[in-house]
Amino acid sequence: MPEFQRPRGTRDFGPEEMAKRRLVESKLRETARLFGFGEVMTPTFESTDLFVEKSGEDIVGEIYAFEDKKNRKIALRPELTASVMRFYVNEMQSLPKPVKIFYFGNMFRYERPQKGRYREFFQFGAELIGAPSIEADAEILALAYYCTESVNASVADIRIGHLGVLKTLFDKYSIDDSHQIEIRRFLDKKDFEGMNSYFSNNSLSNEALKYLKKIALTKGSPDKLDDIKNLLGSECESIDYLIGLAKKIEEYGIRNYSIDLGVARGLDYYTGMVFEIDGVGLGAESQICGGGAYSLAKLFGGKEVYSTGFAFGFDRLMIARNSKNDRIESLDAYIVPVSNRAKKRCIEVASILRNKKISAEIDLLDRSISKAMKYANTVKVKNVIIIGNEELNSMCVTIKNMKTGIQEKVKEKDIVQYITKCRN
Ligand code: AMP
Secondary structure (H helix, E strand, O other): OOOOOOOOOOOOOOHHHHHHHHHHHHHHHHHHHHOOOEEOOOOOEEEHHHHHHHHOHHHHHHOOEEEOOOOOEEEEOOOOHHHHHHHHHHHHOOOOOOEEEEEEEEEEOOOOOEOOEOOEEEEEEEEEEOOOHHHHHHHHHHHHHHHHHHOOEOEEEEEEEEHHHHHHHHHHOOOOHHHHHHHHHHHHOOOHHHHHHHHHHOOOOHHHHHHHHHHHOOEEOHHHHHHHHHHHOOOOHHHHHHHHHHHHHHHOOOOOEEEEOOOOOOOOOEEEEEEEEEEOOOOOOOEEEEEEEEOOOOOOOOOOOOEEEEEEEHHHHHHHEOOOOOOOOOOOEEEEEOOOOHHHHHHHHHHHHHHOOOOEEEOOOOOOHHHHHHHHHHOOOOEEEEEOHHHHHOOEEEEEEOOOOOEEEEEHHHHHHHHHHHHO
16 A cells, blocks of 8 residues: 555546546636636635634534634635635625626535545536626526536536525414524435424424425426415515526526425525536436525625525536547647657757647657557557658658558658648
8 A cells, every 4th residue: 555645535636537627627617708707716725714604613513624823713615605705895896796706626625525525626616796686596597507518417407496485484484593594404405304303392383394395395397386375375475586587597598497495505695596406327416516596795794785606516517427529639749769869850840849739749768669659559649750860861750640550751841731630
């Protein structure tokens, strides 16, 4: 066993995997930019209090929190919405609205690692701040949808709920805030048994429990909401909101969605619309995206502003996507000097190609031609360029196209054109 192991729950990514990840990142970035979102970056660590303010004291047990050399409480970020909203409150409140930002970065959570769940993982997310709610929510849902499309992810429908429905029920049966938080946690985990016990242990209304389960199991097209509307009475604004939102996202051409009032998102700062997207073939950790409308600016000392956003679990997105048509570029040219005299010329040819944005590697190991060919095959190089004394004397190079097997002498002035033609 090697002396040094990776810390538990972390991963190393080799060049091939990184090429795929960078490709997917670039597609996500491009999609966000197409929607007019701009990228931001915030520190990898923040003051622990920021996350405690947002999610409560219990979060400390779930994150990498420590004291620095001056005894300041510091935490590696477990998510980015808190950091982005801190940044917004500090520096972006006076910008023209809406503020549309996206981010990509690594997050850290002290979790029990398993497939799709790591201690260091990556998120791609977006926040839309300061637009009217229904328009903003629809735009955020559309961006999330187009992100899954742009990277060819196999996903189930977008499940959209609204916390206002639960809130109306809680108010109707006078269930107070502390019970609400606990009940939302049971709902988020779909732990109905736990919820039964919680209701009986706290002497909460059986009727409320019955209706709560009915709400949590309401899933399907927007007309499923009629039943719930009858149950809660006509004042349930969030039902009308969801019906309006469903219409709006259909205007974006999105059909792959369902209303799911069971989406509760365990986190307490969500206020209205909430949604989740599951990936196909992911096993237990299937959720690849979660989001919704939230209220944080005021909590962080800023002015109240409508905010809505999402975060994709990038690593799960990588598992859920079909990579069959990915075009990962292989090396264009591998240049082999056959004599010491040819080495200088190899560097010159490599420089010419690199200046024209053609990737080129020089053999640094004095390989024989047959060994060089074997290596080129293994690393899937497109062309091998051989330069020996004969080539030096005739101002040309020998190029072997590794796909066709054709080997030709090419004049030095024609190398760029020749290699470019092989690319197509
Ligand atoms: P959350 O910030 O908890 O709403 O998570 C947003 C998304 O990040 C989830 O839907 C997951 O896809 C992903 N995610 C959360 N925790 C982890 C983890 N420990 N490892 C990998 N992905 C995660």
